[in-house]
Amino acid sequence: MQTGGTKYAQSGKVNIAYQEFGSGDICLIVIPGWISNVEQFSHIPPLAAWVNHLTSFCRLILFDKRGTGLSDRVNENELPNMDQRAEDLLAVMKHANIEQAALFGLSEGGPLGLHFASAYPKKVSKLILFGSFAKWVRSDDYPYGLNEEGHLKSINYMAENWGGPVGLQLMAPSVMNDSEVQEYWASYLRHSASPSAAIALYKMNLDIDVRSCLKKIKQPVLLIHRTGDKLVESGHSIFLHQNIPGSELFLSEGTDHLPWFGIKREELTAILTFLLGGNIVKDKRLDKLKTEDVFIIYAIKDYIEKKFNEVISIKGLSRKFGINEFKVKSGFTILFETPVITYLNQTRLEHSIRLLTNSSLSISEIAERVGYTHPNNYTIAFKRRYGMPPNQYRTELNKDAFK
Template sequence: MQTGRTNYARSGGVNIAYQEFGSGDTCLIVVPGWISNVEQFTSIPPLAAWVNHLSGFCRLILFDKRGTGLSDRVNESELPGMDQRAEDLLAVMEHAKIDRAAFFGLSEGGPLGIHFTATYPEKVSKLILFGSFAKWVRSEDYPYGLNEEGHLKTINYMAENWGGPVGLQLMAPSVKDDPEAQQYWASYLRHSASPSAAIALYRMNLDIDVRHCLKKIKKPVLLIHREGDKLVECGHSKFLKENIEGAKLLLTKGADHLPWFGINREELMAMQTFLLDGNVVSDKRLDKLNPEDIFAIYSIKDHIEKHFEEEITINSLSRQFGINDFKVKSGFKALFATPVINFLNQTRLNYSLRLLSDPRLTMSDIAEKVGYKHPNNFSTAFKRRYGVPPNKYRGELMQGKDPKQKKAF
C-alpha cells in the first residue's frame, strides 16, 4: 500500500493530520495509542497489511493526535486533555465530511474513544476497544496496571533509550528479537514524537481516568484483548465489560499488544462482523488461509502495484512472500475478485494510459516501462482491455477526443 494524501483539519489554532483509505457505507476512525505517524505506517509491513485489510471493507480514517506525528506540535504547558482531543476528532470528521462513524480505540486511544462516545453519542455508531483501559494508573479502587512508581521507571527508561526500539518487548514480544522489526519500530517512534514530546505525552497519560463515562455508553461496544498482553493486562477489558452496558468481550490468545502483530482470524472476523452487522461475505477459499497468509497476499498486491514493470510470476511471488502457489492464486482471487495475473496486467495497462499522454515516448518505450518485453504483446493486451490499439488511443487523445473504449477504465 502506498501512503495516501495527508490532509489537515483545523482545530482551533492546531492542524490535525489525517489520511483516508477505502470506501463504503461503513466509516471507521482509528484512534491511535500513545504516538503515531500517518505517513510511516507503510514502513511496518504488518501494520500496512492490517490497514489494507480494514480498508478493504470500509472507509478508513487514520489521524495523528495533536503533538504527535504530522500534526502540530504543542508546548508541554499546552498538552491537551480529553475535551480538547475530542474537539480535534470533531474537526477531522467535519473536514472529511463524516457525520457519523464507528471508532477503533487502540490502547491509550480507547479512553479517548470512550470519552468521545459519551460526549458526542450522535457522532458514533459503534465502538471497538483493543487492548485498552479506563484508567492508566493502578490505585486502591482500580487494581489493574502499573502503579505510579512503575510508570516513572518506564519514563526514565524511555529518556535513556529513545532512538532505539523502545517498548518493543512489551508492544510485540513475538518480534522483539527480530533485527528488522527492531529497526522499523525504532524509526516509527522517532518519526512519531521527539524524546521530550514522547515523555510529556506519557506523563499526561498518567491522569487518564474515564470510569465516569462508562455508564453513559449506550452504543454497541466490542472489546478485544489478548490474554497474555505484556503491556496492558486483560483485567482492564474485563473491567470495561462489567461497566459498559451490553459490551461484548473477546479474549484471544497471544502476548502482543499491537493488533497487527500476532494476528488471528478470530479477531479479524469479529471486527468485520461487528462493523458490518454480520454481513460478512464468506469465501470458502479463505478458510484455507491463516491470517499470515491473508496479510502476505495483501503484501503481494502492494508489491505488484509498486513493481509491475518487473518480471513477476506466481512462482516468484510464492518464493518471495513464503506462501505456496495455490494460496497465491486462490487467495488473491478470493480477496480481490480477480486472478493475480489479471491484476498485474490491469495495473500495467492502467499505468500505460498515463504514459500515452507523453508524446516523447515511443510505443516500445511505453511497453518496456509497463513490463512488456515486446511492443506487439503490449498492443494486443491494450486493445483487448480498452477496445482500441494504443496508437489510436494516443491519436484521439492528442486531438482532444474521448477515446472510444470497449471497456470502462
C-alpha cells in the same frame, strides 16, 4: 505500500496531521495510543500489512494526536485534556468531510474513543477498542494496571533509554529479540515524539479515567483483548464489557499488545464481521488462508501496483515472497475476486490509458513502459478489454478533443 499523503486539519490554533486510505461505504478512524507518526507506519512491515488489510474493505483514517508525530507540538504546561483531543478528532472528521465513522481505539486511544462517542454520539457509528482501558492507574475501586509507583518506574526507564527500542518487551514480546524489529521500532518512537514529549504525554495519561462515560455509550462496541497482554492486562477490557451496555468482548490468545504483532486471523475476522454489521458470521475467504498468507498476498498486490512494468510471473512472486504458487493463485483470487495475472494485466492496461491520454509515446513505447515484452500482446490485451486497439483509442480521444 504507498501512503495516502499527509493533510492537516486545524483545531483552534493546533494543526492535526492525518492520512486517509482506501474507499468504501465504511469509514474507520484509528485513534492511536500513546504516540504515533502517520508517515512512519509504512516502515514497520507488520503495521503496513495490517493497515493494508483494513483498507481492503473500508476508508481508513490515521491521525497523530496533538503533541505527537507530525501534529503540532504542545507546551508541557499546556497538555491537552480529553475535551481538547475530542475536538481535534472532530476537526479531522470535518476536514476529511466525514459525517459519521466507526472508531478503532488502540490502547490509550480507547478512552478518547469512549469520550468522543459519549460527547458526539451522532458522529460515531460503531466503536472497536483493542487492548484498551477505562482508567490508567490502579486504585482501590479499580484493581487493574500499575499503581503510581509502577508508572513512575516506567517514566524513569523511558528517560534513561529513549532512542532505543523502548517498551518493545511489553508492546511486542514475541519479537523483542529481533534486531530488525528493534531497529525500526526505535526509529518509529524517535519520529513520533522527543524524549521530553514522550514523558510528558505519558504523565498526562495518568489522569485518564472515563468510567463516567461507559453507561452513556449507545453505539455497538467490540472489545478485543489478548489474554496475555504484557502492557495492559485483559481485566481492563473485562471491566469495560461489564460496564458498557450491549458490548461484545472477544478475548484472544497472545502476549503482544500491538494488534499488528502476533496477529490472529480470528481478530481480523471479528473486526470485519463487526464493521459489516454482522451480515457475515465468518469470513470464508480468510478460512482458507493462514494469517501470514493473507499479509503476504496483500504485499503481493502492493508489489504489483508498484512494479507492474517489470517481468512478473506466478513462479517469480512465489520465490520473492516465500509462498507456494498454489497459494499465490488461489489466495489472490479469494481475497480480491480476480486471478493474480488478470489483476496484473488490468493494472498495466489502466496505466497505459493514462499514457495514451497524456503522452506522445508510440504504441510500442507504451507497451514497453507498462511491462509488455511484445507490442502485439499489448494490443491484443487492450482490444480484449476496451473493445478497440490502442491506436484507435488514441484516435478517438483526439477526435473528441477537437469537437
